[in-house]
Amino acid sequence: MSNFTKDADWLDWHPSPSKPVYKLPAGAVDAHCHVFGPGEQFPFAPERKYTPCDASKDQLWALRDFLGFSRNVIVQATCHGADNRALVDALNASQGLARGVATVKESITDAELEALHLAGVRGVRFNFVKRLVDALPFDSLKRIASRIKELDWHIVIYFEGQELPELYDFFTSLPTTVVVDHMGRPDVSKPLDGPEFQLFMRLMRDNENFWSKVSCPERLSIDGPTKHYLDVVPFAHAVVENFSDRVLWGTDWPHPNMKTHMPDDGQLVEMIPLFAPSIELQRKLLIDNPMRLYWSKKGDTHA
Ligand SMILES: O=C(O)/C=C(\CC(=O)C(=O)O)C(=O)O
Numbered sequence: 001m002s003n004f005t006k007d008a009d010w011l012d013w014h015p016s017p018s019k020p021v022y023k024l025p026a027g028a029v030d031a032h033c034h035v036f037g038p039g040e041q042f043p044f045a046p047e048r049k050y051t052p053c054d055a056s057k058d059q060l061w062a063l064r065d066f067l068g069f070s071r072n073v074i075v076q077a078t079c080h081g082a083d084n085r086a087l088v089d090a091l092n093a094s095q096g097l098a099r100g101v102a103t104v105k106e107s108i109t110d111a112e113l114e115a116l117h118l119a120g121v122r123g124v125r126f127n128f129v130k131r132l133v134d135a136l137p138f139d140s141l142k143r144i145a146s147r148i149k150e151l152d153w154h155i156v157i158y159f160e161g162q163e164l165p166e167l168y169d170f171f172t173s174l175p176t177t178v179v180v181d182h183m184g185r186p187d188v189s190k191p192l193d194g195p196e197f198q199l200f201m202r203l204m205r206d207n208e209n210f211w212s213k214v215s216c217p218e219r220l221s222i223d224g225p226t227k228h229y230l231d232v233v234p235f236a237h238a239v240v241e242n243f244s245d246r247v248l249w250g251t252d253w254p255h256p257n258m259k260t261h262m263p264d265d266g267q268l269v270e271m272i273p274l275f276a277p278s279i280e281l282q283r284k285l286l287i288d289n290p291m292r293l294y295w296s297k298k299g300d301t302h303a
Helices: 057-067 085-093 110-119 138-149 161-172 195-206 230-242 265-270 279-294
Strands: 029-033 071-075 098-102 121-127 154-158 178-180 210-213
Touching (some): 029 057, 057 085, 085 098, 098 110, 110 121, 110 138, 161 195, 178 195, 195 210, 195 230
Parallel strands (some): 121 154
16 A cells, blocks of 8 residues: 555556557567655655656566567656665666666766666656746756766656757756657657657757657557557657667656557567567667666676
């Protein structure tokens, strides 16, 4: 029994996803997912903007095995603030099969950063989605960026598509590899060749240190699950085709803050061959790229 009551409109993760017909290649990485709590053991942060249901590491491993993934990258979600204990607990229990992206404050010590690295953290997340966080000052983020660069970590950025013009110069000033969550959350009702998505494509084209997750069709789609989120495919396909060595894929389990429906994780896996139609593109997306970013840094051995 959790000490927390989830939000009244909270949708729980899918209890029985379908088995995907698409068979993932051996060694595939789910490079964007979260753990929540359990709240009783790892309390949610006082400054959080939402209270989720629990989504434990063991439930994440069960999904990994059911879908056919080998590894996970667990991204710290804002409901845990900069308290990375649930994340670190999951990494420590993963037998080397999970890596993490943490949230840190400037006050973190070098020893604490080193301990996160030892646990398997390889990046920090800067979140600019206004419904999720209060704005953070750029100069503070820049100081964090220059410290984590020393550890050979990267920065994951999360923002809404319409905010990119305002954030563009800050993003391109970052000194590390930068990974964009969910293709920068494009409005897929707008044209692929329109100014909004083309600015994102320019960001990727002009800055070789930028990577993108081609994730979250369920968040971006207007078509929705009954039409298999097909309106997202041209966007994801364009990103994979053009930047095949800098793309990642993730389930986004347990799908925080979904309001319209809870996706079937098996259905999300079925979309991978639409995003990455060839075996070679699938290998890069699911294995080569995430392994390079998360399992080939200082002190890494392949589990
Ligand atoms: O899984 C995601 O990327 C999406 C989230 C939650 C989140 O990122 C967070 O709380 O940090 C969202 O859009 O509500």
